[in-house]
Amino acid sequence: MAIQCAIIGGSGYTGGELLRILSTHPGVEITCVTSRKYAGMPISALFPSLRGIVDINFEDYSPESLKERAQIAFTAVPHQAAMPVVRELLDAGLKVIDLSADFRLHDADVYENWYGEHSQKELLERAVYGLPEIYREKIKAAELVANPGCYPTSAILPLYPILKRGIVDSNGIIIDSKSGVSGAGRTSSSAFGYSEVNEGFKAYKVCEHRHTPEIEQELSMACGAPLTLNFTPHLVPMTRGILTTSYSKLKEDVDEQELIDILRDFYNESPFVRVLDQGLFPDCHNVRGSNFCDIGVRVCKRTNTLILISAIDNLVKGASGQAVQNMNIMEGLDETIGLQSPPLFP
Ligand SMILES: NC(=O)C1=CN([C@@H]2O[C@H](COP(=O)(O)OP(=O)(O)OC[C@H]3O[C@@H](n4cnc5c(N)ncnc54)[C@H](OP(=O)(O)O)[C@@H]3O)[C@@H](O)[C@H]2O)C=CC1
Numbered sequence: 001m002a003i004q005c006a007i008i009g010g011s012g013y014t015g016g017e018l019l020r021i022l023s024t025h026p027g028v029e030i031t032c033v034t035s036r037k038y039a040g041m042p043i044s045a046l047f048p049s050l051r052g053i054v055d056i057n058f059e060d061y062s063p064e065s066l067k068e069r070a071q072i073a074f075t076a077v078p079h080q081a082a083m084p085v086v087r088e089l090l091d092a093g094l095k096v097i098d099l100s101a102d103f104r105l106h107d108a109d110v111y112e113n114w115y116g117e118h119s120q121k122e123l124l125e126r127a128v129y130g131l132p133e134i135y136r137e138k139i140k141a142a143e144l145v146a147n148p149g150c151y152p153t154s155a156i157l158p159l160y161p162i163l164k165r166g167i168v169d170s171n172g173i174i175i176d177s178k179s180g181v182s183g184a185g186r187t188s189s190s191a192f193g194y195s196e197v198n199e200g201f202k203a204y205k206v207c208e209h210r211h212t213p214e215i216e217q218e219l220s221m222a223c224g225a226p227l228t229l230n231f232t233p234h235l236v237p238m239t240r241g242i243l244t245t246s247y248s249k250l251k252e253d254v255d256e257q258e259l260i261d262i263l264r265d266f267y268n269e270s271p272f273v274r275v276l277d278q279g280l281f282p283d284c285h286n287v288r289g290s291n292f293c294d295i296g297v298r299v300c301k302r303t304n305t306l307i308l309i310s311a312i313d314n315l316v317k318g319a320s321g322q323a324v325q326n327m328n329i330m331e332g333l334d335e336t337i338g339l340q341s342p343p344l345f346p
C-alpha cells in the first residue's frame with residue numbers, strides 16, 4: 001500500500017519541490033497539501049508546472065483531519081512556526097520530517113541564542129538530525145527527523161570524514177559558501193528581487209549566520225571535541241545551487257588521491273555523494289535538480305591547506321530531496337526511490 005503523505009506549507013519553494021519529487025515516487029500518495037493563503041485553490045494555480053500531475057487543492061491545516069489520511073508529514077514552514085505544528089502532528093500519530101531549523105540543534109540554549117524561544121524543548125531529544133550519510137541507522141527508527149539546513153549539508157558532507165580521521169586541525173576552519181536566491185524562500189523580501197540580485201554578488205550575515213552553530217554541532221561530533229569555525233555565506237544571481245569551499249590546515253602529509261580514497265570509502269554506501277576524480281571540481285550545473293552532492297579535493301602544498309569544494313542543489317539535497325531520502329529510510333524503502341532522475345544540464 002502507498003505511504004500517505006501530507007505537506008504542511010506546500011505553497012513555498014521547498015513545498016513545491018516536495019510535490020515535484022513525490023509526484024513521481026512510486027510508493028507514495030500525496031493526500032494533503034496545506035496553505036493558509038491558498039486553501040481551496042488547485043495546486044496548479046501556484047505551480048503551473050504540476051498541471052495534470054498533482055491535481056488536488058490546497059487545504060487548511062488541521063492535524064485532527066490528518067490522523068486517518070496520512071502516516072507521514074513534511075513540515076515546510078519557517079522556523080518558529082514549525083515547532084507547534086510538529087508537536088501537533090506527532091500527537092496525532094504521524095511521523096514528521098521537519099524542513100525548518102527548529103529541531104536541528106540538540107542544545108536548546110544554542111537554539112535560543114540564534115533563533116529565539118523554543119516552545120517544544122522536550123522534543124529536541126526525540127529528533128534525529130536527518131543527514132542520511134551519517135545518521136542512516138538512527139533515521140530508520142525516528143519519528144521526528146530534523147532535515148538539515150542547505151548550507152550545513154554542503155559544508156558537513158566533505159569535512160565530516162576528514163575531521164573524523166583527524167587529518168586536519170579542527171581549529172581555524174574557514175567555510176565560504178555561495179547560494180542561489182531560492183535559498184531565501186518564495187516569500188522572501190524585495191531584497192531578493194531580480195534587479196536587486198541580478199549582476200550582483202555579496203556576502204551577508206558575516207560572522208552571524210544561523211547555520212554556523214548547526215555546522216559546528218555536527219563537525220564537533222566528527223572530531224569528538226567542540227570546535228568553532230568561520231562561515232561566510234554569499235548570495236549569487238542564480239536560482240538554485242550552493243557551492244561551498246572550505247579551508248583547513250593539514251596535520252599530516254597526505255596527497256589528494258589518499259584523501260579522495262578516504263572520502264570514497266566513507267561514502268561507499270551513499271549513492272548521492274559523488275567524490276570527483278583528482279583535478280576535477282564541482283559545478284552547480286552538474287547537480288541542478290538532483291539529490292547529488294559533488295565533492296572535489298585539492299591540497300595546497302605551499303600553504304599546507306586542504307581545500308574541499310562541494311556543490312548541491314539547495315532545494316533538493318539541501319531540502320526536499322534530502323527530506324524524501326529520509327522518508328524512504330524511515331519507511332524501510334531503498335533510499336534512492338523517487339530521487340533517481342539525473343541532474344538537469346545546463
Ligand atoms: N529554500 C531553501 O533552499 C531551503 C529552505 N529550508 C527551510 O524550509 C522551510 C520552508 O522554506 P521555503 O519553502 O524556502 O519557504 P517559502 O517562503 O518558499 O515557503 C514557506 C511556506 O510556509 C508557509 N508559512 C509561512 N509562514 C507560516 C506560518 N507562520 N505558519 C504556517 N505556515 C507558514 C507559507 O505558506 P502560506 O503562506 O501559503 O500558508 C509558505 O508557502 C523553512 O523553514 C526554510 O528555512 C531548508 C533548507 C533549504
Ligand SMILES: CC(=O)N[C@@H](CCC(=O)OP(=O)(O)O)C(=O)O
Nearest residue numbers: 099100101149150179180183184
Ligand atoms: C540565500 C538565502 O537567503 N539562504 C537562506 C538559507 C536559510 C534556510 O534555508 O533556512 P534553514 O535554516 O531552514 O535551512 C539564508 O541564508 O537565510
